[in-house]
Amino acid sequence: MDRLLLRPASVYAEENIALLTSLKAVWIDRASKKVRVEGGRELSYDALVLATGSRPRKLPLAGADLAGVFTLRTAADIDAMKPLFVKGKKLVVIGAGYIGLEAAAVARTLGLEVTVVETAVRPLARVTSPEVAGFFLDEHTRQGVRFVLGGQPALIKGTEHVTAVGLTDGMEIPADIVLAGIGVNPETTLAQHCGLTIENGIVTDAQCRTSDPHIFAIGDCAARPISFFDNRLCRLESVHNAIEGAKIVAAAITGGKPPTLEAPWFWSDQYDLKLQIAGLFNGYDHIVFRGVISDRAFAVFYYQGEKLIAVDAVNKPAEYLGAKMLIQTGRSLPRDVIADETRPMKELVASAK
């Protein structure tokens, strides 16, 4: 557990940071610049940062409260699930996003029987192309995961503990464990109560400043304009976004040098596959492969016209880092050039304009 902490508690004291845990903020008084916490105490501020995160969506189904039905967000969720992750147990994963597929991979590796139910006709529909989704579908299928695509869960069956997931078409999937990986909702309650602008997350400018200039918002709870995506407002759920937001805010508050912005980046580890993603693929009109899928090491570059906008790299770290560098420096490579595997990625990146 200690290994999961970003910093040990002692570091905060050394840096003169008063860390108040197990204390809930209940109200923001913007006029007097105070935060009221549980118990009535008030903390005054010159600058306030909301980093309230997000909450996993719960299944809106009868039976969702049965024992054995989980969402995945905290270490406590894992602790509760772990004793049930035993060889031969039946796991039904609802939702074929990254969380669902990563859980499916872990479960298969431990010898559970795994079924993934997804309402869309392919996995990862929201986050990647049909080509990359197809690869992951094949890999999981080869590992013994069963998929029900286009399946609509209707109810969770059981008396105390879950026994099955029923679908709208009458199909019933036996289950000892159900894991819902159907996305998160930004935690915006405090911001909402004090009247900050909300639009799928607490809206901020590029400096992470909310509609109140003394209040900032970062991480999963916030949406800021992303320069690599035509300055469109994005609420990115990622490690990179959380860290970068923190650096931006620290610079804005202290008057320090703002960080160099990175192209959004993400990763997902499944079995022995490391998927690394840079940029945002939404709005692509062409894809280019480097490497072939059957080698289980390939990169897919996403283009909008002549412009490289994103990469999905599977076991291809050089292609990932090279493309990330191009995207964040606003450079591109012609599609036939980037596909030329006889030239190393590093050389191609150096030649890009």
Place this chain on the structure above:
Amino acid sequence: MPKITYIEHSGKEHIVEAPNGQTVMEAAVKHAVPGIDADCGGACACATCHVYVDAAWADKTGEAGSMEQSMLDFANDVEPTSRLSCQIKISDALDGLVVRLPKSQH
């Protein structure tokens, strides 16, 4: 516990005691050694924990794996003993290890 010395680009030294099994990156982050960002937390996904292993220790820390090497190819100011510190596990054999930090991780 093994002692690790981190030398910032400015020359400032940090000596840290770290348990076996922890990585050189983790020990630095946990003691707030500046200059090791480790944005991804050790998943070998970001290449922001780049260090130069002191030449005298290069044999003991071993060589970068292929994933790590590919990531290092894109780091700044790479040298022959460059490593990603998230991929170096601390053991008694590394007691006294000295690593230097690059000018910048980004």
